[in-house]
Amino acid sequence: xxxxxxxxxxxxxxxxxxxxxxxxxxPGCQYPLVLRSVPDRSTTGxxxxxxxGPCYVYGMMNGEVAKDVAAGKKTMQRIVL
Numbered sequence: 001x002x003x004x005x006x007x008x009x010x011x012x013x014x015x016x017x018x019x020x021x022x023x024x025x026x027p028g029c030q031y032p033l034v035l036r037s038v039p040d041r042s043t044t045g046x047x048x049x050x051x052x053g054p055c056y057v058y059g060m061m062n063g064e065v066a067k068d069v070a071a072g073k074k075t076m077q078r079i080v081l
Contacts, residue, residue, distance in 0.1 A: 011057035
């Protein structure tokens with residue numbers, strides 16, 4: 001399924017990809033992942049996500065995200081899967 005992210009990156013994800021899903025580059029993963037937010041059933045206030053699946057995103061496949069983090073153009077966030 002073709003998609004365009006809010007930051008204008010174009011990509012292709014699994015058929016189950018939906019508007020509102022999040023594309024993440026996770027250190028150690030071979031491909032970017034599509035994640036979907038799930039409700040927090042506790043009172044921790046954390047954001048929980050489930051993995052929808054891998055995706056292809058032009059501009060995120062060859063270490064570009066890590067370079068942007070190192071240059072201060074992007075930041076890392078802690079998430080719970």
